[in-house]
Amino acid sequence: MRRTKAEALETRHNLLMxxxxxxxxKGTSRASLNEIARAAGVTRGALYWHFKNKEDLFDAxxxxxxxxxxxxxxxxxxDGAADMLESLYNSLLAMFDRLANDPLYYKFCSILFLKCEYVTENQSIVDIIGKYEKMWYELLKAVLMQCVKQQSLPENLDIDAAVFYLQSAVTGxxxxxxxxxxxxxxxxDMLLVFVRTIIGGLQYCPTLCSPENKLVSE
Structure with missing residues (x-):
């Protein structure tokens, strides 16, 4: 019997969950496709119809x-938001609020930080994490550069150092x-204070600025 698109999407969602x-x-290295298929209530063949392997599932x-x-x-x-620093502030608030209140996001963060083994046999999963970390870095870099252009951050902000600081503060x-x-x-209130402190570091920390790092106007 041919399945409808809605049924296929539901199966895909169930597999992801x-x-x-x-x-x-179980952690990423010990989890098996058989266990995932069984938990989703589908056959292993149905799983392969949606995903090539465990890495493909993790990537999705x-x-x-x-x-x-x-x-x-x-x-x-x-969209060229008028205040990208405010957008960054709101995004950080939303991220930490989601960690506190969204069980799925909490579990996913737990997997990334506590249940992804950095060992040779798990290298393909580690590489996927690295891919998204690079994307996150590039997004933050673009956001901070736009903040500098909008003059909400110092014109001589060391962008690479600022991104490293921001990533370290958030992931830590x-x-x-x-x-x-x-x-x-x-x-x-603790969340508000914490995120304001992160943003304040970007705005006022002198060691994140350097005379050699002025943004050149295009």
């Missing part, structure tokens, strides 16, 4: 959740929240 749960429970899952997290920032950049905080959620509880 089953993969998320299996990766979360990563891509979907990254798109959900980054879409507004990308759209604001593409996510990791600390995952391993010690009681001590590092980024919610409510």
């Amino acid at each position: 089953a993969a998320l749960e299996t990766f979360y429970q 899952l990563f891509g979907q959740l990254c798109e959900d997290a980054e879409s507004q920032l990308r759209n604001d950049l593409a 905080s996510i990791y600390q929240n995952l391993v010690n959620p009681v001590r590092v509880d980024i919610k409510g």
